[in-house]
Structure formats: structure tokens, C-alpha cells
Amino acid sequence: MSEDLTMQITLDGVAMSVPAMATGFEVFTDRAIVAQRVNGELRDLAHRLASGDEVEGVLISSPDGLNILRHSTAHVLAQAVQSINPEAKLGIGPPITDGFYYDFDVAEAFTPEDLKAISKAMDRIIRSGQRFVRRVTTEADASVELSNEPYKLELIGLKGSDLGEGSVEVGAGELSIYDNVDPQDSSTVWRDLCRGPHLPNTRMIGNGFALTRVAAAYWRGSEKNKQLQRIYGTAWPSKDELRAYQTRIEEAAKRDHRRLGAELDLFSFPEEIGSGLAVFHPKGGAIRKVMEDYSRAEHERAGYEFVYSPHITKSSLFETSGHLAWYAEGMFPPLQLDEERDESGVVRKQGQDYYLKPMNCPFHNLIFKSQARSYRDLPLRLFEFGTVYRYEKSGVLHGLTRARGFTQDDAHLYVTPENMESELTDVLDFVLGLLRDYGLTDFYLELSTRDASNAKFVGDDEIWQTATETLERVAVASGLQLVPDPGGAAFYGPKISVQARDAIGRTWQMSTIQLDFNLPIRFDLEYTAADGTKQRPVMIHRALFGSIERFFGVLTEHYAGHFPPWLAPVQVVGIPVSDEFSPYLHDLAKQLRAKGVRIQVDDSDDRMQKKIRNHTLQKVPFQLIAGGEDRDASAVSFRYRDGTQDNGVPLNEAIERILTAIETKVQV
RNA sequence: GCCGACCUGGCGCAAUUGGCAGCGCACCGCACUUGUAAUGCGGGGGUUAGGGGUUCAAGUCCCCUGGUCGGCUCCA
Incomplete structure (x- = not known):
């Protein structure tokens, strides 16, 4: 064998001899191999190999x-x-x-x-x-x-x-x-x-x-x-x-929240109201109320104080915050109040522009400023379900996930530089815990930092560096995967965003935790430190749901409308085998309702099979069927959404089973 | 905002070349009283998104407005 006719290559990690001038066609016999990776570079199979090349086959399915x-x-x-x-x-x-x-x-x-x-x-x-x-x-x-x-x-x-x-x-x-x-x-x-x-x-x-x-x-x-x-x-x-x-x-289209919203009678976007503005129907309202109630209760436990602010404000507030200078086109045009003059032309009432609020932070800043603050007041955690309006371009609207009016579960935390880290740790912990309670469990974090070469970022280098390092430490300590997002910071500070994967593997940006060095300056926020000096607090913006509407949409898609019992608008439906058994179920319903369970008894004219079909399509978690056998045994028969059954469950056990499922927030 | 498609009872859809607006589900009434995904019969309900135009005649063709969908751009 002549030296000229062969050469050595490494094929899939194994050294071998092939004809000199060979291409991938000669080296690979598997027809599913459609290309080759030569010394790390993707090449056509027709690429001529050279002696010493390291070669791997690229399967069409890779x-x-x-x-x-x-x-x-x-x-x-x-x-x-x-x-x-x-x-x-x-x-x-x-x-x-x-x-x-x-x-x-x-x-x-x-x-x-x-x-x-x-x-x-x-x-x-x-x-x-x-x-x-x-x-x-x-x-x-x-x-x-x-x-x-x-x-x-x-x-x-x-x-x-x-x-x-x-x-x-x-x-x-x-x-x-x-x-x-x-x-x-x-x-x-x-x-x-x-x-x-x-x-x-x-x-x-x-x-x-x-x-x-x-x-x-x-x-x-x-x-x-x-x-x-x-x-x-x-x-x-x-x-x-x-x-x-x-x-x-x-399958993904079937879990589209816009479609499920109509099918399950959760919400709608009436044309008469305007693009991107939703109304929640009773069933959607029931889910939303549970979401909000639970969120409130948890915020209360975590030391947040609840505030409220109006939906409109004079333009000066957004001039102070800077929104009008930078984001006016994202805001609805102003309500313009004309100035009024008396007969002699003297201004009796000055003209004024009022804007719908696109954000809640300026209002919370005013609450902070309403009194002299001491370091003893900090961290001050102001929470609000704040409804905001943003003039999103018509082409970007998308059901509940991109709307023009929505309610943020918004909080602003005013902290001293010293307690910034512990507060951030608590916030991240709080956020993740709450998201898990709502059934999202698969997360990663994104750390958005400043691009030092870009002049748009405000605040001095030192505080940016401290803040970024603090955020990073907090993120790393969470143990979650951390994906860097260089240059992705807001102009006023770095942020962590929590990305959640849903049931079919799509990722959604959920919560954001943002540091802000800008608004405290613009609003001249300060507190008195222990040494008597005036200090500037650091502001943390954070929203867990982002917006309730958006989170609602994400959860709808995550669960494909099969909300777990604690969230389901109708948790239990009673289906009598015939009219005769309606009172029996109504009696059970009364007991469950007294415990706060959302239960209905279907005593319509439909026959049982039809009722089962209807409530299955409505994705009710528990269908309780009762006929003679059940009544005689003081029992009830469970039917679940997937069609499985559990017949003859004693009443007290049935009640217990339902209450436990709701209490523990499990999926059934 | 840009490009394109689309908009017909509550919902999903049909209606030949422009020629009587229909079906299923839902709703209402009556009968039936039933053991695990659609009982039967009867009934009501639409100015065809809104406005304008062409035509003897418009759901259908043209224009404007609103809304929806798919992308692009955007998303403090």
C-alpha cells in the first residue's frame, strides 16, 4: 500500500486510514448522514478531507x-x-x-x-x-x-x-x-x-x-x-x-388562552370597549379572584403594606418621573382640560393635561415622600394591584398576554444600601415560592446588566457594580440556572427576571426584580440614617405575575384550561342520576359551600350522560354522581376529568377529599 | 405602526357566475326520569362588524372606519 493512496483521519474519535483525497461520501456509508463536521466545522459531504482531519458524521435527525x-x-x-x-x-x-x-x-x-x-x-x-x-x-x-x-x-x-x-x-x-x-x-x-x-x-x-x-x-x-x-x-x-x-x-393551539377563554367563558375583548381591553366573565373572575386573594394573603405575610393610587394623574408627575420625555408614545394621549378665563380674559383656571398611568412607581414614590423617612422605616414595601394603561401598537396585541390595560401586582421596595442584599434574597425567594404555588416549577433566571459603553445608563459606576454583583450573588444563591443578558438592563438599573417553563416547554418571562437608582434621584427620595445624615434609598421594582391578565393567560395555557381545584372556577359539580337524587346532592352541596367550595348541582333537564359531557368539556375537576346506590350507602361517586371514576365514596370522605385537594393546591 | 388574510344568530360554520340568509351546538317550551362524553319533538333568534358606493338586485364587487388572526418592528 503506497503512502500516496491513503491518509489518516480520526473518524468519530477513532483513528483510521482512508483513501487520499477522500470526501465524506467515501467515509460515511450511513445514508442518514447528510453532512460532516471536520475539525469542528460543518462541511458538505463533498468536502475533500485532508490528512489528520478529525471527522464526525452529521445525522439528518441531529x-x-x-x-x-x-x-x-x-x-x-x-x-x-x-x-x-x-x-x-x-x-x-x-x-x-x-x-x-x-x-x-x-x-x-x-x-x-x-x-x-x-x-x-x-x-x-x-x-x-x-x-x-x-x-x-x-x-x-x-x-x-x-x-x-x-x-x-x-x-x-x-x-x-x-x-x-x-x-x-x-x-x-x-x-x-x-x-x-x-x-x-x-x-x-x-x-x-x-x-x-x-x-x-x-x-x-x-x-x-x-x-x-x-x-x-x-x-x-x-x-x-x-x-x-x-x-x-x-x-x-x-x-x-x-x-x-x-x-x-x-395541540398547542388547543391550549391557546384566547380560545379557552371563549370556550370556558372566562373573559372576552368586546369590540365596543376597544382593542386590548378585556372584561372578565364570572368564571374568569372566580379564578382571578382566587389568584388575587392568595397573592394578597402572601404579601401580607411577607411584610408588604397595601396602597392604592388613581388611574390618572396630571402630566407633571410623569414629567418628574421622566416617562413623558422617554415613553410618551407608549402612553395613551392626554385628557386635555382647557383653561378657563373670565369675561376680562383673566385665567380663572389653568389648562391641564391628565394621563392614564402606564406605571405605578411614581405614585408610590409620592407615598414614600409623604413624610420624613427614617432608616428605621426601611425596608418600606408598598404593594398595589395597580391597573395601568399602555398604548401598545395595534399589531402587537395578543389576548391577555399583551394588552393595553392590565393590572400589575406591583410593589416598590425602598431599602438602604446595607439591606439591599438581604431584601433581594427575600424577594427572589418570595417570588419563586409564589410561582410554585401557582403550579409553575421549572425556572431559570436572567441577569440583565449594563453595557458600559452605552451612555444611556444612568447612575455612577460604583453603584452599578455593587448592584450588579449583589443581584448576581442573590441569583447564584438561588441555585437556579443563571443566563446572562448583557446590555439588557433598564437604563435605571440592572434586573433579574424569572423565566418559567410551562407544561409544554415554552418559556415565559414572569417576574422581574429591578433595581432603580434613577427614580430616587428624580423624586429626591431620602431618609435619615442612623448618623443623622440624609441618604438616598435604593428602589426595587418587582412584579410576580408581571400582570395579572398575562399570568392568567399563561396559567390557562400551562394547564390547558384544566385548572387545579383551588383555582377552578367551578370546583365541583353534582350530577344526579335522575331528578330524584337532586335534593341529596343539594344537601351535600350546602355542606361544601359552607366550607367555601365552589359547587353547583346540575339539575337541568339534560340526561346524565349529557351532563357528564358538558362538565367534562368545561373541565370541572370533580364530578360527583349520585343515584340510588350512592344514596343508600350515604356515598357519592367521583368522576374525574380524565374519565376515571371512584364509586361509592362515603360522604364525609368525599368532602374531606375535595377540601384537601383545594387546601393543598394539588392538581387532580 | 407596517404587510397580508379575515369578520354571517351566543359559539362553530354554509350560502353556484351578484338572484328568497341556512345548518349544528347553545337558548326557550313540551314530553321523557334515565348509573358514567350528546333523549326526542317543537319554537324563538341575524339590518351578514359599522358607514358609504356600484347595480334592477350586494353576505358576495369597490372605498373608509372598527375589530380579529399570522408575521415584522416594538415591549419602559
Whole structure:
């Protein structure tokens, strides 16, 4: 065996000898391997290996493999679009979670019919088995070749600048173009500026893809740029996996709080009131009341004092706080009171602007300032369910999770620098404990810090550093995963936010704990220290739910409407086998109601089966069925939401079981 | 805010090329009195989101406003 004909590589950690000049095609026999990782870099299978390379196969089902599949599918989409409309100009087309998109500059927006035609054209391209062939080019050559693609030219011009690591078109290294080569006559039928890698062949995309929707998106993500038409798609290694994904999406849609809100009669957004403004119906109100009552009780135990403040205020308050200077466009326009003059033109009453409050903190600051404060008063913890109004752009509204009017479970803690750390520790502990009580148990923390090079942040370096270090210590001490968010701090101070994962793994930003060095200055807050000097308190803003509405929406989706008994609007429903047994259940209901249980007896004309169906659909935790057998035994039969039953449970035991479930906040 | 799609009894949907607004559930009434996911019969309910226009004729075509949905941008 000649030295020239073989070379040594390391394949999946094992040294081996392969033919000199071998590519991934020779090294990997498994057809599920669609690319290779060579010395840490993702490469096409066609990439020629060199002696000493460390090589790993990339399975199509691996995260990298799925990205490659999706990115290749995006190329096929773009080719299909241009085959139908040669005038379409290409934007970018990266893989994203579960799929891909491609942006196009076209004269007319795509219609659902277009999507069908494009999808068919993609099928043809996929079946024709085009090869993806990488070709290295230069900026000059690429500029000529892509002279018809203005957006690609712009990307070439930006190469190496601010595109960042995420770009799939151009990277820091060499510039490359991928040709789609027809296997019949080896002609290049399409090309795209791209870093790659790609599947060897379009055929590998198979039938596990689908185009999902069309939307507009600003070129390079800036509102100032032109809007392009974006086509979204999803792609999977097989049709079965595609179907599984589609089923997952449907299941997620079923727990959409907007849908459940209507189905379970929890809340609505009447058009007559206005966009983003909800009303809670009795059942939604019952849940919300429990949430609020429990929250109040816990805050009371934790040493918070309850305050109330009005919904509107004169503009001067928000001038002091700075909101009008910075966030006026996020606020509803003012109620303008005209000035009044008497006959001689003398101002009798000055004109005045009143604003709906977008935040509660300025009001709480005024409460702090209402008297001279001593260090002995601190920490002062002011809590309010404060309803605020923010003029969210119409396009961002989303049910209860993004509304224009909502109620924050807001508190402001005024602390001395000395007790900042212990107070933060207590707050984080309190927040996490309360979230757990509501059934969210899987958290991580995000620490948002200052970008020192950005001048927007107020306060001196020393206090920022102390505060950031304190927050970090507190976060680390919690034992939770801590994700840094550099530059994500508010201009007035760093913050910790609690991210919670719900039942289907989505993460929601829940509570935030923010330090504020700015408002105490703007409001000239001070307290008298032990040595008699005036000192500036540190202010901590914190909300657990963020907003009650939003938390309500998150919980609805987390539980998919199957609220645990303590939160369920109707906790128990009594279903008599026939009318004869209604009084028996009403008697039981009376006892439970006396214990504060939300129970109804369904003595409607419907037959039992129908009632069971109705209350199951309404997701009532406990259905108590009673007929002759139960009454004779002084018992009742349980039916749970999942259809399981427990018949002949003695009455006192039944009562105990229900009360315990409510008391312990368990799910059933 | 931008782009696109959409808005028909409380809810989910139907209505040919512009040609009598309909169905299911829910609701009301009557009968039935039933053991674990829809009993039967009968009845009421819509100015087709609101306004304007084209037309002999508009749910359907055009314009404006409001609202919803999907994205983009934004989210103190």
C-alpha cells in the first residue's frame, strides 16, 4: 500500500486510514448522514478531507442535520419561487426553530394559491434530485454574477461587518455560492449566495416539508427598510415527523388562552370597549379572584403594606418621573382640560393635561415622600394591584398576554444600601415560592446588566457594580440556572427576571426584580440614617405575575384550561342520576359551600350522560354522581376529568377529599 | 405602526357566475326520569362588524372606519 493512496483521519474519535483525497461520501456509508463536521466545522459531504482531519458524521435527525435540511429546503423554496416568478428578488433564507423561511421582494404579496403552486414546484425540484454544489468565489465575481439580486449584493458589501455569526449567506471566511445542478445534464439550474453546508441532493428533502404561512418582514429587521414577503415553512426528515409536528402545533393551539377563554367563558375583548381591553366573565373572575386573594394573603405575610393610587394623574408627575420625555408614545394621549378665563380674559383656571398611568412607581414614590423617612422605616414595601394603561401598537396585541390595560401586582421596595442584599434574597425567594404555588416549577433566571459603553445608563459606576454583583450573588444563591443578558438592563438599573417553563416547554418571562437608582434621584427620595445624615434609598421594582391578565393567560395555557381545584372556577359539580337524587346532592352541596367550595348541582333537564359531557368539556375537576346506590350507602361517586371514576365514596370522605385537594393546591 | 388574510344568530360554520340568509351546538317550551362524553319533538333568534358606493338586485364587487388572526418592528 503506497503512502500516496491513503491518509489518516480520526473518524468519530477513532483513528483510521482512508483513501487520499477522500470526501465524506467515501467515509460515511450511513445514508442518514447528510453532512460532516471536520475539525469542528460543518462541511458538505463533498468536502475533500485532508490528512489528520478529525471527522464526525452529521445525522439528518441531529440539530445540525435538521438545520441543514431546513436550510436546503429554503433554497428549494427560493428556486421554486423564482421559477414561477423570475422577477422575485431574493432576501435571506435561514433555518429557524422547526423550519425555515425565505424573504422575497415581489410586486404582489403571495396568496394561498401561490403557496400551493410553489409547493408543487418544490416537489418537482426535490424529485429531480438536484445536487447542491459548493463553489468558492470572490466578492468581485459574486457581485457580477449576482448583479440581478440587489439584496445579495448588499450582503456581499456587508461581509464581515455587522451581520454577525447568525448569517447563513456570508460568513467571516471565504465567500461561496451553492449551485443547484441537474443530474440529467449537469447544468446549473439555480444558485444562491450561501455559506452552507447543504444536503448532497434535493431528493433527501423528501416529503416531510410544508409551507406554513406568508408574512411581511422588514429587510434586515429594520422598520426603516422595505418590507419583503416572507414565506415560512417547516421541514422534517420524514412525513411522519412532519405530521407529528403538525399535531403538536394543533395541540398547542388547543391550549391557546384566547380560545379557552371563549370556550370556558372566562373573559372576552368586546369590540365596543376597544382593542386590548378585556372584561372578565364570572368564571374568569372566580379564578382571578382566587389568584388575587392568595397573592394578597402572601404579601401580607411577607411584610408588604397595601396602597392604592388613581388611574390618572396630571402630566407633571410623569414629567418628574421622566416617562413623558422617554415613553410618551407608549402612553395613551392626554385628557386635555382647557383653561378657563373670565369675561376680562383673566385665567380663572389653568389648562391641564391628565394621563392614564402606564406605571405605578411614581405614585408610590409620592407615598414614600409623604413624610420624613427614617432608616428605621426601611425596608418600606408598598404593594398595589395597580391597573395601568399602555398604548401598545395595534399589531402587537395578543389576548391577555399583551394588552393595553392590565393590572400589575406591583410593589416598590425602598431599602438602604446595607439591606439591599438581604431584601433581594427575600424577594427572589418570595417570588419563586409564589410561582410554585401557582403550579409553575421549572425556572431559570436572567441577569440583565449594563453595557458600559452605552451612555444611556444612568447612575455612577460604583453603584452599578455593587448592584450588579449583589443581584448576581442573590441569583447564584438561588441555585437556579443563571443566563446572562448583557446590555439588557433598564437604563435605571440592572434586573433579574424569572423565566418559567410551562407544561409544554415554552418559556415565559414572569417576574422581574429591578433595581432603580434613577427614580430616587428624580423624586429626591431620602431618609435619615442612623448618623443623622440624609441618604438616598435604593428602589426595587418587582412584579410576580408581571400582570395579572398575562399570568392568567399563561396559567390557562400551562394547564390547558384544566385548572387545579383551588383555582377552578367551578370546583365541583353534582350530577344526579335522575331528578330524584337532586335534593341529596343539594344537601351535600350546602355542606361544601359552607366550607367555601365552589359547587353547583346540575339539575337541568339534560340526561346524565349529557351532563357528564358538558362538565367534562368545561373541565370541572370533580364530578360527583349520585343515584340510588350512592344514596343508600350515604356515598357519592367521583368522576374525574380524565374519565376515571371512584364509586361509592362515603360522604364525609368525599368532602374531606375535595377540601384537601383545594387546601393543598394539588392538581387532580 | 407596517404587510397580508379575515369578520354571517351566543359559539362553530354554509350560502353556484351578484338572484328568497341556512345548518349544528347553545337558548326557550313540551314530553321523557334515565348509573358514567350528546333523549326526542317543537319554537324563538341575524339590518351578514359599522358607514358609504356600484347595480334592477350586494353576505358576495369597490372605498373608509372598527375589530380579529399570522408575521415584522416594538415591549419602559
